[in-house]
Amino acid sequence: MSTKREDYISWDEYFMGVAKLSASRSKDPNTQVGCCIVSQDNKILSMGYNGFPIGCSDDMFPWVREGEDDLKTKYFYTVHSELNAILNYRGGSLEGSKLYVSLFPCNECAKAIIQSGIKEVIYDCNKYDGSSRVQASMMMFDAAGVKYHQYQRSGRKIEIEL
Ligand SMILES: O=c1ccn([C@H]2C[C@H](O)[C@@H](COP(=O)(O)O)O2)c(=O)[nH]1
Numbered sequence: 001m002s003t004k005r006e007d008y009i010s011w012d013e014y015f016m017g018v019a020k021l022s023a024s025r026s027k028d029p030n031t032q033v034g035c036c037i038v039s040q041d042n043k044i045l046s047m048g049y050n051g052f053p054i055g056c057s058d059d060m061f062p063w064v065r066e067g068e069d070d071l072k073t074k075y076f077y078t079v080h081s082e083l084n085a086i087l088n089y090r091g092g093s094l095e096g097s098k099l100y101v102s103l104f105p106c107n108e109c110a111k112a113i114i115q116s117g118i119k120e121v122i123y124d125c126n127k128y129d130g131s132s133r134v135q136a137s138m139m140m141f142d143a144a145g146v147k148y149h150q151y152q153r154s155g156r157k158i159e160i161e162l
């Protein structure tokens with residue numbers, strides 16, 4: 001008789017969980033984004049979170065959203081989680097893979113997702129829904145045949161002692 005555990009997490013919970021855990025590495029005080037790229041046969045290929053490029057110190061570059069001088073805001077410097085995950089991949093092609101992300105991708109990430117051959121996006125929150133960036137992402141995904149849908153939260157809470 002089987003003695004298999006029955007309360008193990010689903011694939012979707014696993015990959016969105018990894019994306020959210022990755023987000024907790026972000027130093028962005030306002031929005032932490034995490035991403036997990038997965039092959040068609042459910043192998044994790046890459047992960048990423050939003051942060052500054054290598055060599056650009058988290059303590060020297062700005063994390064603020066607004067300022068009189070654009071150069072003193074984070075937007076010029078942040079590498080988005082999706083792009084970091086794509087660039088972190090060292091295995092060759094991402095063709096046909098799926099991307100789990102905690103925030104709906106912006107238009108710049110959408111372009112990188114499409115060009116790298118990712119075919120499906122599963123996102124959690126879409127707090128900028130209706131913005132031009134998000135609309136542009138959706139238009140490009142639709143045109144390029146990249147499927148996207150919101151992650152269906154299970155309500156499961158996982159506590160990890162570290
Ligand atoms: O596709 C995306 C869009 C945004 N991000 C990152 C970039 C920034 O660090 C934050 C957004 O900051 P706000 O203060 O909410 O404007 O999210 C990303 O990683 N991927």
Ligand SMILES: [Zn+2]
Nearest residue numbers: 080106108109
């Ligand atoms: Zn982006």
